[in-house]
Amino acid sequence: MTATPRPGDPAITPALVAEHGLTDEEYRRMVAMLGRDPTFTELGVVSALWSEHCSYKHSLPLLRALPTKAPWVLQGPGENAGVIAVGDGLAVAFKIESHNHPSAVEPYQGAATGVGGILRDVFTMGARPVAMLNSLRFGSLDSARVRYLVAGIVKGIGDYGNCVGIPTVAGDVMFDPSYEGNPLVNAMCVGLLREEELTRAKAEGVGNPIMAVGARTGRDGIHGASFASEDLSHESDAKRPRVQVGDPFTEKLLLEATLELIASGAVVAIQDMGAAGLASSSAEMAARGDVGVVIDTTKVPVREPGMTPYEILLSESQERMLVVAHRGRDDTVREILAKWDLQAAVIGEVIAEPVYRVTEGDHVVAEFPGTKLVTDCPVYTPEARESAAVAALRGQDAHTVPEVAEESDPAWTLEHLLSSPTIAGKHWIYRQYDSTVRTNTVRGPGAGDAAVLRIRGSRRGIAAKTDCNSRYVYLDPRNGGQIAVAEAARNVACVGARPRAITNCLNFGNPKKPEVYWQFREAVAGMGEACAALDTPVTGGNVSFYNENPSGAVFPTPTVGMIGILDDVERSVGMAFAAADHSIVLIGEPTDELGASEYLARIHGLTAGAPPRCDLAKERATIEALLDAIGAGRVQSAHDCSEGGLAVALAECCIANRHAMHGARVDLSRWAGLPQRALLFGEAQARVIVSTTHPGDVVAAARRHGVSAFHIGTTAPAGEGLFIAGIAKPLAAPLARLADAYHESLARAMAPAATQEQGISS
Amino acid sequence: MKVGIVRFPGSNCDDDAWHAVVDHLGQDAVMLWHKAHDLEGADVIILPGGFSYGDYLRAGAIARFSPIMREVMAHAKRGGIVIGICNGFQIACEAHLLPGALLPNDAGYRSMPVTVRVERTDTPFTSAASAGQLLTMPIAHGEGRFTASADELDRLEGDGQVVFRYVDSTGNPTPASNPNGASRNIAGVCNGGRNVVGLMPHPERAMEPLLGSTDGLVLFESLLATVNA
């Protein structure tokens, strides 16, 4: 059979091809693959599947070099989500995904549907979602537009997860002018399953019915995948009708129905209809199983009359799944869906003939040989070159930056850093997220360096955190890529969990720009090196290119979503000092490094200098030492040094738990030789502040792993404040002031937000 | 004691209520499907939290018409115990099992621990608590602003139907301790017959030290004491 145009199809002209985002070369490739001119439907399908978003055409070769294997990895990249074994026959499925472009245009729905999509990726694996995380990047809060985006995006994330009933337990947020106009919204979902429930999205079995399940298909979001593959510009405004609306209620029903479906044994494979909808989900499922499929678009339940095959194939209507059922079990599928007031319709079949065929009734409207639609996609390795301007910024010596007058009092600098939106407590955000539903949250947002969830019926626990200091990546992508992984691992280790695997979300600018592709190549390489060194393979992820706005690319942001496992969840520790008169031990050592710091950005408005060095062997040893000490029950709290350095980390330990603050007396005279700014606010890596009743044991644990550790002070009653001696001018700060700066700044900065109207009526 | 937990489409604290009753109280529980017409012999009905029907239109408005609700209302009328938690409280108000209404919070969705004061111990959900006892439990809701006309509020106070009030750590009902703008800091009420109790905080999330609070236990223990009395 061969596909022929339908009556009313537009003629395939060079202009139409260009409008579909295909280059001349790609069009020729498509014609060669087909051996004839494409139909309009075929053009649409190829345009979507060969979009950056679906095809990874600019990233695949580099991603292939990432480490993906370990004995505990049950499912690496290539499926809807990665899966690792936890022990006791249990496994964790997890994945992160971006929804940057939709959120820039329509913050509330864009963020909400991002959460919906990543949830489906996890529950299609047979896992029950147990936690959500979110990693957000915004421009400066001085801008009303940015405040509008923050308000809408946070509300969108919250409303969706809250309604479905999945706790949002952790995340990270950073503000920098480079994200002006192009916020980053990365959502991560973590699910729990029994190993034998693991389900894949691989079509198999000739004669098995293919079913559309869940919501009906409407005209929303057509070409969303290619939209995500373009620069944001004013033209994007014109594309607004592409916005999809989330329906978390239907998602909740779909979640329950899907898990029941998997338990019933009636299904062979399931995949979310995400980007490029039915076209990509059906083509990818067929390619994974190396089978042929036929789909009849007239059988797809639609929301509006008169939809064409083109529209039905490419619609990105939310809350839909594609299911391959066992032959003769389609009634079971329908019954389970009906119980949840959802529908399921047989729309096609797995066939022996090696083709991907779409019909409209009897009329073949698209037909591709074998699995070429997926496997024949072009792959590019663009030119890579470092930007000379960025190299020059990196070369600047941070120590030559003159101090401002107020800095003569280090308490002023500390307060100023604590109130920086990037450092300040994120309570304004996560108070909008239900973090305790499902009653597994041992440590929610703000309580520890990573979230901790218990697993019912097991002693074990799951830790999770997202991280990426993109300023480091901007100034030195290789080093920054390493640090993103190392910091996430450290955060997970701080709560007592062994880092096990990551998912990543690579947010970059236009890869066709040599300096962007260079950033990408280096950052991915750095990530890979860190994953190998820390034994945390990559089990999946997402690439989001074209994060640009009229003034240039965003900071390169390879966000890491780290999963760690605790053998005994009762042993987890928080970040806040737990009592007065505990010893404070610093694992790791200060250095003279000051480059790329939040200090330079916040106090001096500078993005410059070399980021701190990342020594992966030392990172690993630090993690091992920490896990030893926590595992032995010798640690009362642990918090790593990140943005703002040692002084900020100490302050956070004092004030993080606002209802039970503790003071601290610290002596840093051992490092009197270091420049004071670097000692207090430099961001040297591989450092953790621990409070302990057994300082000798903690120091010994560090020594065993070849890491330095120092007893630097003692915790105190809150009234004593934070006191740091052993520096030129001692730092003395009452906790009330520090706490106000840390806990209230974000709310204050958001106060003039225009009320985000949408959703109010619900 | 046998507890029936109603599962509406969109309920998401049904499992949590189950664990509270079965794992932490060691009692029998049964999940009741919203389309069912039978309470399966449950002594106590829990309307759990969540977003029944997405809370579209108004929280609880659509769920109250579920077939099972006819049985729940009959159970309440017979004097049977019904506990509404969060969305369950909203459903109970919409079903007129409880007075008042729960409107959108004055300042948006709030997820955080709150402290409430037990105002009455003559209800099946508070009989094991002491009057004035302070309980810290999580809230997580966008529509929990308890509202009724001034006359109705006076009547509720007079009849002792205000069961829980948001308070600060010293037990005072201050504006700052009111997370949603509820009239008179009301966090939970009961009906005139005192057999139906609704509250916005989640006692089922405060049942074990590992999760930070055990203050919800006393409320579930009250049920057990009442049913076994």
Next chain:
Amino acid sequence: MKYRVQVEVLPRRGILDPQGRAVADALRTLGFADVEEVHLGRHLVVELAAASADAARASVTAMCERLLANPVTEQFVVGAAETA
């Protein structure tokens, strides 16, 4: 016949309307200084088959009483029934 009926549901007088107040504040912040008060409610459009316009309105009024408005806190106005 097919009819379209508009319904507005607004907070009863005397019921605090903090959302309306928040919108009024936001409008003033945006420079609409002359805004005095805002009330925020729901607007519904119901499309239904009915024998006559009167029957359509009567049916929608019944819907309001049963489901669309909460008598404790809300009042409603049913608009005219237009043929759809």
Next chain:
Amino acid sequence: MKYRVQVEVLPRRGILDPQGRAVADALRTLGFADVEEVHLGRHLVVELAAASADAARASVTAMCERLLANPVTEQFVVGAAETA
């Protein structure tokens, strides 16, 4: 002068309206079998000072464009300005 202006904000046609659909389903379950579709949006009443009815309407239209409606997903209708 003081004016009162009514505003209805509804989901754009073609944009999914899950709330409207849920309400329509619920109404049918309640026995209103003739309900075909429901759209659910917001109703606002804006009270403001303005020089004339036209000025009041113009001002409220500007409010809709800037804040009260989301142009991406919603359409709005500004009613007549009545003196309040």
